[in-house]
Amino acid sequence: xxxxxxxxxxxxxxxxxxxxxxxxxxxxxxxxxxxxxxxxxxxxxxxxxxxxxxxxxxxxxxxxxxxxxxxxxxxxxxxxxxxxxxxxxxxxxxxxxxxxxxxxxxxxxxxxxxxxxxxxxxxxxxxxxxxxxxxxxxxxxxxxxxxxxxxxxxxxxxxxxxxxxxxxxxxxxxxxxxxxxxxxxxxxxxxxxxxxxxxxxxxxxxxxxxxxxxxxxxxxxxxxxxxxxxxxxxxxxxxxxxxxxxxxxxxxxxxxxxxxxxxxxxxxxxxxxxxxxxxxxxxxxxxxxxxxxxxxxxxxxxxxxxxxxxxxxxxxxxxxxxxxxxxxxxxxxxx
Numbered sequence: 493x494x495x496x497x498x499x500x501x502x503x504x505x506x507x508x509x510x511x512x513x514x515x516x517x518x519x520x521x522x523x524x525x526x527x528x529x530x531x532x533x534x535x536x537x538x539x540x541x542x543x544x545x546x547x548x549x550x551x552x553x554x555x556x557x558x559x560x561x562x563x564x565x566x567x568x569x570x571x572x573x574x575x576x577x578x579x580x581x582x583x584x585x586x587x588x589x590x591x592x593x594x595x596x597x598x599x600x601x602x603x604x605x606x607x608x609x610x611x612x613x614x615x616x617x618x619x620x621x622x623x624x625x626x627x628x629x630x631x632x633x634x635x636x637x638x639x640x641x642x643x644x645x646x647x648x649x650x651x652x653x654x655x656x657x658x659x660x661x662x663x664x665x666x667x668x669x670x671x672x673x674x675x676x677x678x679x680x681x682x683x684x685x686x687x688x689x690x691x692x693x694x695x696x697x698x699x700x701x702x703x704x705x706x707x708x709x710x711x712x713x714x715x716x717x718x719x720x721x722x723x724x725x726x727x728x729x730x731x732x733x734x735x736x737x738x739x740x741x742x743x744x745x746x747x748x749x750x751x752x753x754x755x756x757x758x759x760x761x762x763x764x765x766x767x768x769x770x771x772x773x774x775x776x777x778x779x780x781x782x783x784x785x786x787x788x789x790x791x792x793x794x795x796x797x798x799x800x801x802x803x804x805x806x807x808x809x810x811x812x813x814x815x816x817x818x819x820x821x822x823x824x825x826x827x
Contacts, residue, residue, distance in 0.1 A: 529556070529590045531573055531580045532650050549633065550575040552605035554582070554653070555615045558596035570615050573603075592648045600704075602697060603635035603653055613692065620695040621711070622658055624745050626688075631659035631743045631802070634777075637697040637704040657778040657802040658693060658708070659743040664723050664756075665735040665784045667795070673730035674787060677759045679723040679738060681783070684753030684768070686716035688745045693777075708777045710747045728787075735784050735796075746775035756794075760787055769794040778802045 531554065556568035567590045573582045583589045592599075604612045604620045607630065614621035622632045633655045640646050664681065668674055692712040698705040723738040757766040765787070773781060784796040 526591045526594060527648050529567070529592060530650050531582065532652050533580065533655060549605045549607065551609060552603050552633070552635070552653075552655075553609065553612050553615055554601060554603040554635075555617060556590070556599060556601045557617055558593055558599045560593070560596050564617070570612075572609070594648075596642060598639055598641045599647075599651075600699065601635070601638040601640075601651055601653060603655070604695075605633040605655065607632075614694075617699075618697055620697075622693050622695075623690075624658060624693050625690050626717070626742065626744050628740065628742055631657040631661070632693075634658050634695045634706070634708075637699070637706060639699060639704050657743075658695075660746040660775045660777060661780045661802055662721060662742045662744050662775075663737055663740075663780065663782045664726075665737040665782050666726050666728060667733070667735040667784060667786050668728050669786055669788050671731050673732075674728045674760055676726040676728070676787070678764075679726070679758045680720040680756070681723075682720040682755045682757070683718055683751060684755060685751040686718040687750045688713050688715075688747040689717035689719070690715035691745050691747065693745065708746075710745065710749075713747070737782065744775060746777050746779070748774050750775065756785060756792060758792065760792075765792045767792045767794075771797075773797050773799060 533552075551572060551574045553570045554568050554573055555566075555570060557564045557566045559565075568582075568587075571582045571587050573580050600617050602615060602617060602620060604615055604622060606612055606622060606624075611623040611632065612620070613623055620634055622634070624632050636654045636656060638651065638653060640651070646652075662681070664679060666674075666676055688710065691710045691714055693708060694711040696707045696709075698707070721742045721744075722740075724740040726736050726738050728736050752771045753768065754771050755766065755768045757764070759765070771783075775781065778801060780798075780800045780802045782798040782800075783794060784798065785792050786795040
């Protein structure tokens with residue numbers, strides 16, 4: 493009997509000791525310093541939707557891994573993250589909640605989003621591939637690669653993903669050289685030769701850079717088109733030197749190999765006008781291009797191209813000058 497009791501006590505001690513050890517190793521246990529990996533798209537870390545440009549989409553795909561002693565372990569393989577007011581969530585039966593590993597050297601996060609999530613063709617730590625179309629609804633999105641080291645203050649906290657536009661945006665604006673107002677309708681931009689209208693674009697991530705860097709390029713052109721880009725009517729008030737934008741816009745694939753010749757046609761106060769011009773700006777991801785045209789009694793001509801980051805919240809087609817108007821110095825026609 494005594495021997496049996498000693499055996500029972502010994503086993504109990506072993507189980508108790510093992511149980512305590514397991515408590516310290518279980519992810520999510522506060523004593524172990526673990527915390528669940530939560531995602532946000534804003535700099536404040538509140539999990540809001542603010543970091544998705546224009547609030548375009550309510551879901552994205554994310555890839556994440558951690559590195560320890562030079563070995564990578566994937567923890568999120570194209571997890572679908574959805575927005576449910578007021579936070580982003582990913583936990584589901586097929587996507588278990590993930591926890592920060594306290595002994596990891598670093599974590600790496602990448603992500604992408606499209607209106608149709610089937611257009612996210614590939615996503616891992618090294619690259620993101622998107623299927624893209626020219627359109628008027630909005631841009632596909634890529635996430636700037638995020639590396640969080642064990643010594644960084646962000647380690648173990650909400651992961652703030654910062655998205656950028658995969659498309660570029662093309663807009664038009666007009667300025668009158670006289671004090672008279674004008675109503676401009678039937679506005680179209682037409683490429684002289686077909687431009688890329690459907691393509692696969694690949695974003696490659698360089699983790700050796702500080703911070704991690706992204707290179708984007710069209711890796712497969714699937715279609716081209718010489719179709720016109722049409723724009724809503726513009727009304728220019730009398731006695732203004734400011735350029736006035738059309739309210740409409742086009743999201744285009746930023747293919748560096750696109751031809752540079754373009755034509756503009758419009759109707760100004762009932763009179764048709766047309767001209768050709770050379771686009772000297774190579775379109776880039778995440779850029780907003782405003783093509784500003786000057787109208788005279790006889791002609792229309794390109795006088796200025798404004799290039800801005802689409803991540804900015806305000807797009808102005810007038811240089812920063814008193815009154816926001818153009819000066820003679822920047823009213824020069826592009827070569």
